[in-house]
Amino acid sequence: MTSTPAGRRIVSCPTCRSDSVFAPQNPFRPFCSARCKNNDFGAWAGEAFRVAANAPHADDEPDAPGGEPH
Template sequence: MVTVVSCPTCSAKVEWKPENKYRPFCSERCKQIDLGAWAEEKYAIPAAPPKDPHEEE
């Protein structure tokens, strides 16, 4: 049985198998759209601002 996932960009159904070189994306276009979003910093991992080591506690 083949695992089917949704493309992160367009939500199209994608079979997760070695022949699909763009997985988890459905196409090179969706892969490039996602890469562009990362490059434009549209995605971010939330984090607390670093503490200033020179600041007194």
């Protein structure tokens, strides 16, 4: 392992996929910045909300092909 300096790792930011320093000097790790960290949390929370809201109506989607006559 010559490409990895001791105590310092580069990971992909989960939000923007750019290089992020995974070390104590980066308080937002594994994200590259506070903005990406907040962005990811917001997306996750929004997704969870949407799934929860959709659950009760799972089988009555307006977009369903619906070939069955009622």
